[in-house]
Amino acid sequence: MTELSKLSAAERATLAQELQARYDAFKAQGLKLDMTRGKPSAEQLDLATKLTVALGEADYKSADGTDARNYGGLDGLPEMKAIFGEMLGAPAAQVVVGGASSLQMMHDTVVRALLHGVPGSKESWGRGKIKFICPAPGYDRHFAICEHHGIEMITVSIDENGPDMAEVEKLVASDASIKGMWCVPKYSNPTGTTYSASVVRRLASMKAAAPDFRLFWDNAYAVHDLYEKSDELANVLSACAEAGNSDRAIVFGSTSKISFAGAGVAALAASPANIADVKKHSAIQTIGPDKMNQLRHVRFFKDYAGLVSHMKKHAELLRPKFEAVTEIFARDLGEKGVATWTKPHGGYFVSLDTLDGCASEVVKLADAAGVKLTAAGATFPYGKDPRDRNIRVAPSMPPLAQVKSAMDVVTVCVLLASLKKLGA
Amino acid sequence: MTELSKLSAAERATLAQELQARYDAFKAQGLKLDMTRGKPSAEQLDLATKLTVALGEADYKSADGTDARNYGGLDGLPEMKAIFGEMLGAPAAQVVVGGASSLQMMHDTVVRALLHGVPGSKESWGRGKIKFICPAPGYDRHFAICEHHGIEMITVSIDENGPDMAEVEKLVASDASIKGMWCVPKYSNPTGTTYSASVVRRLASMKAAAPDFRLFWDNAYAVHDLYEKSDELANVLSACAEAGNSDRAIVFGSTSKISFAGAGVAALAASPANIADVKKHSAIQTIGPDKMNQLRHVRFFKDYAGLVSHMKKHAELLRPKFEAVTEIFARDLGEKGVATWTKPHGGYFVSLDTLDGCASEVVKLADAAGVKLTAAGATFPYGKDPRDRNIRVAPSMPPLAQVKSAMDVVTVCVLLASLKKLGA
Numbered sequence: 001m002t003e004l005s006k007l008s009a010a011e012r013a014t015l016a017q018e019l020q021a022r023y024d025a026f027k028a029q030g031l032k033l034d035m036t037r038g039k040p041s042a043e044q045l046d047l048a049t050k051l052t053v054a055l056g057e058a059d060y061k062s063a064d065g066t067d068a069r070n071y072g073g074l075d076g077l078p079e080m081k082a083i084f085g086e087m088l089g090a091p092a093a094q095v096v097v098g099g100a101s102s103l104q105m106m107h108d109t110v111v112r113a114l115l116h117g118v119p120g121s122k123e124s125w126g127r128g129k130i131k132f133i134c135p136a137p138g139y140d141r142h143f144a145i146c147e148h149h150g151i152e153m154i155t156v157s158i159d160e161n162g163p164d165m166a167e168v169e170k171l172v173a174s175d176a177s178i179k180g181m182w183c184v185p186k187y188s189n190p191t192g193t194t195y196s197a198s199v200v201r202r203l204a205s206m207k208a209a210a211p212d213f214r215l216f217w218d219n220a221y222a223v224h225d226l227y228e229k230s231d232e233l234a235n236v237l238s239a240c241a242e243a244g245n246s247d248r249a250i251v252f253g254s255t256s257k258i259s260f261a262g263a264g265v266a267a268l269a270a271s272p273a274n275i276a277d278v279k280k281h282s283a284i285q286t287i288g289p290d291k292m293n294q295l296r297h298v299r300f301f302k303d304y305a306g307l308v309s310h311m312k313k314h315a316e317l318l319r320p321k322f323e324a325v326t327e328i329f330a331r332d333l334g335e336k337g338v339a340t341w342t343k344p345h346g347g348y349f350v351s352l353d354t355l356d357g358c359a360s361e362v363v364k365l366a367d368a369a370g371v372k373l374t375a376a377g378a379t380f381p382y383g384k385d386p387r388d389r390n391i392r393v394a395p396s397m398p399p400l401a402q403v404k405s406a407m408d409v410v411t412v413c414v415l416l417a418s419l420k421k422l423g424a
Numbered sequence: 425m426t427e428l429s430k431l432s433a434a435e436r437a438t439l440a441q442e443l444q445a446r447y448d449a450f451k452a453q454g455l456k457l458d459m460t461r462g463k464p465s466a467e468q469l470d471l472a473t474k475l476t477v478a479l480g481e482a483d484y485k486s487a488d489g490t491d492a493r494n495y496g497g498l499d500g501l502p503e504m505k506a507i508f509g510e511m512l513g514a515p516a517a518q519v520v521v522g523g524a525s526s527l528q529m530m531h532d533t534v535v536r537a538l539l540h541g542v543p544g545s546k547e548s549w550g551r552g553k554i555k556f557i558c559p560a561p562g563y564d565r566h567f568a569i570c571e572h573h574g575i576e577m578i579t580v581s582i583d584e585n586g587p588d589m590a591e592v593e594k595l596v597a598s599d600a601s602i603k604g605m606w607c608v609p610k611y612s613n614p615t616g617t618t619y620s621a622s623v624v625r626r627l628a629s630m631k632a633a634a635p636d637f638r639l640f641w642d643n644a645y646a647v648h649d650l651y652e653k654s655d656e657l658a659n660v661l662s663a664c665a666e667a668g669n670s671d672r673a674i675v676f677g678s679t680s681k682i683s684f685a686g687a688g689v690a691a692l693a694a695s696p697a698n699i700a701d702v703k704k705h706s707a708i709q710t711i712g713p714d715k716m717n718q719l720r721h722v723r724f725f726k727d728y729a730g731l732v733s734h735m736k737k738h739a740e741l742l743r744p745k746f747e748a749v750t751e752i753f754a755r756d757l758g759e760k761g762v763a764t765w766t767k768p769h770g771g772y773f774v775s776l777d778t779l780d781g782c783a784s785e786v787v788k789l790a791d792a793a794g795v796k797l798t799a800a801g802a803t804f805p806y807g808k809d810p811r812d813r814n815i816r817v818a819p820s821m822p823p824l825a826q827v828k829s830a831m832d833v834v835t836v837c838v839l840l841a842s843l844k845k846l847g848a
Contacts, residue, residue, distance in 0.1 A: 052480070073686065101713075261494045262492060289525075
């Protein structure tokens with residue numbers, strides 16, 4: 001196929017007519033397909049069916065003798081801390097296990113900093129106007145935390161190695177009101193990017209005007225590989241320590257897309273000073289998280305190796321869906337010069353870039369044909385994609401056949417919107 | 425027995441010698457008894473053993489078809505909301521189910537108000553200096569939330585009907601910086617007080633200088649009766665609505681001392697405006713709480729009646745311990761004129777008042793004899809009991825025989841400290 005921009009006006013008009021006919025045919029089918037949700041499918045959840053029954057009636061004691069049914073245990077059971085320690089790259093002593101939601105742990109870490117600052121702060125972050133660096137496209141819920149709490153977001157671009165480090169270094173070195181940066185360092189949401197070793201090293205060692213600058217390191221997809229060979233992510237806590245910035249990174253993770261998305265276990269890992277700070281604040285907030293659910297997870301996975309091996313079953317279910325998306329994109333959009341897309345090795349999303357100014361139109365067209373896509377702009381701070389080109393595709397939840405049907409519709413929508421833009 | 429103050433100096437000296445001998449004998453036994461913790465005993469937790477296995481492998485769908493394993497459901501499963509609605513006195517639609525900790529819901533409600541205000545606020549509470557009314561003796565973790573976040577605490581006394589309402593009304597009407605008041609309205613921690621209908625009505629209808637004044641209504645012991653006949657607590661949400669102050673109260677509760685203290689379910693209930701506000705904020709904080717644990721609780725209790733009937737089994741275990749405490753107090757301290765104590769109909773504590781200035785000494789003496797009591801002062805704001813007389817006794821956790829042994833020691837310590845105070 002040729003690039004659309006190289007077709008004559010007459011050829012484009014003919015193509016547009018053909019596409020419109022196909023689009024109308026899709027519309028007539030009354031499809032109801034939802035590609036918006038980065039949620040595991042029922043089949044993936046079924047992989048952990050035995051988690052529900054992993055604890056017997058009399059099974060409530062952790063290895064250290066703690067009765068998991070009773071109050072206490074602010075930072076989690078030792079066995080659970082050990083598993084998260086390996087997942088997040090820290091000694092178990094530098095792990096705090098929370099409830100079911102790592103988003104909540106991130107949110108609460110930001111809130112505590114707003115009210116009380118963090119180790120190294122001269123005053124609470126909420127005393128002045130503060131800013132966060134937001135690599136984009138990125139995760140809308142990170143951006144929502146900033147927007148909700150009045151934290152100004154500075155967008156930086158992200159390429160196949162991670163955020164634009166020249167830009168990040170310049171900003172962070174020169175502006176002391178920049179207190180934080182959101183990072184999804186492995187299989188980034190939505191681009192699938194894994195930060196290169198050099199990017200991790202530069203983030204850990206760059207000069208920061210704010211002495212209490214923090215990397216909010218959301219390692220949501222630490223073990224969420226689609227292929228046997230995993231992308232390698234450098235250990236940010238070690239890199240920060242080596243650079244003399246031990247307290248710079250706070251690492252978050254959970255079993256949400258490993259066991260049950262709504263009933264997993266979340267944790268954070270950080271330097272001893274940060275951990276002491278987190279514990280000081282969380283001791284005021286709660287008597288402790290649900291230890292029975294921790295014990296249930298420990299019994300089910302046994303250890304970190306068991307958890308990693310469990311993820312291979314997820315990969316078997318997810319890989320065909322991801323490959324269907326990228327294969328249909330290649331088949332229908334390849335060499336047309338109107339779109340690029342990612343081919344991630346893990347994570348939960350494929351990121352599609354259309355011609356500038358076309359993403360909203362594609363989402364609108366798809367919606368009218370019964371295919372729900374994530375709102376255009378959602379992957380950018382304030383919900384505004386300056387180039388209106390990024391679309392986040394979430395193939396995990398629907399069955400494979402539906403993923404294929406949906407993508408058949410989406411590519412037609414992309415071509416139609418592109419032709420309109422090119423003047424068909 | 426006679427009042428100690430009416431004994432002659434010689435009689436007191438003799439008594440002191442006898443008591444000292446008994447105290448030394450206790451000390452020689454090398455006791456290790458802990459009366460500090462308001463935690464359920466292992467036997468109480470065993471009552472809910474079947475909770476752990478209440479969900480079968482394929483049991484993960486709520487009545488409305490929600491897959492409890494997956495993301496979503498910010499305010500809880502309908503069945504769980506219905507149970508808490510009955511417990512907390514609100515329609516299910518006015519309930520938000522949280523994670524495992526009602527303390528966390530209270531803390532987070534305070535934090536949200538500090539950062540964003542509440543419905544009716546002109547600005548966020550954190551913009552100025554704010555104050556909370558704290559009936560005392562009260563719950564140390566409530567006071568810790570205030571102290572941690574720089575909220576000034578104003579202590580008011582509490583009698584058998586509840587807080588000193590004349591004082592509360594005067595303060596709240598005259599000081600717009602008073603934004604909140606902590607209330608444990610039923611079987612109050614530690615006095616066992618249930619607020620009278622008149623107190624509830626006055627709290628609901630009193631004039632507040634701050635238009636966004638809130639009652640933080642911690643109904644922690646809503647169903648925690650020791651006897652067949654429960655203390656009656658008026659519905660504060662109805663009372664507020666009737667008084668034209670619909671948004672005044674936020675009611676909190678949990679199953680922590682009903683099912684598992686570390687792995688229960690927590691919830692809040694409030695007016696539609698407050699609920700909408702809570703949801704707006706919590707949608708930023710989390711994708712949703714653990715719905716599998718909610719479903720587990722729904723299967724185990726079936727409904728609110730099932731939960732209430734379960735509490736009768738707790739009462740069977742707790743009642744003898746509470747009665748042992750008050751019987752030993754009556755036996756050893758009755759008519760001595762050196763102590764008063766509560767005889768609660770429910771809840772988790774017996775509150776003991778010594779002569780002014782003696783509580784610290786009693787706690788110290790008991791500790792030296794191997795009996796740990798809650799630190800003197802812990803039941804007051806800033807950990808300072810102005811009269812140094814209140815001691816919180818927590819009989820739930822140790823076996824009955826240990827409760828008795830501990831109280832045998834405590835009464836000797838009270839008498840010794842009293843004699844010292846009276847000048848033995």
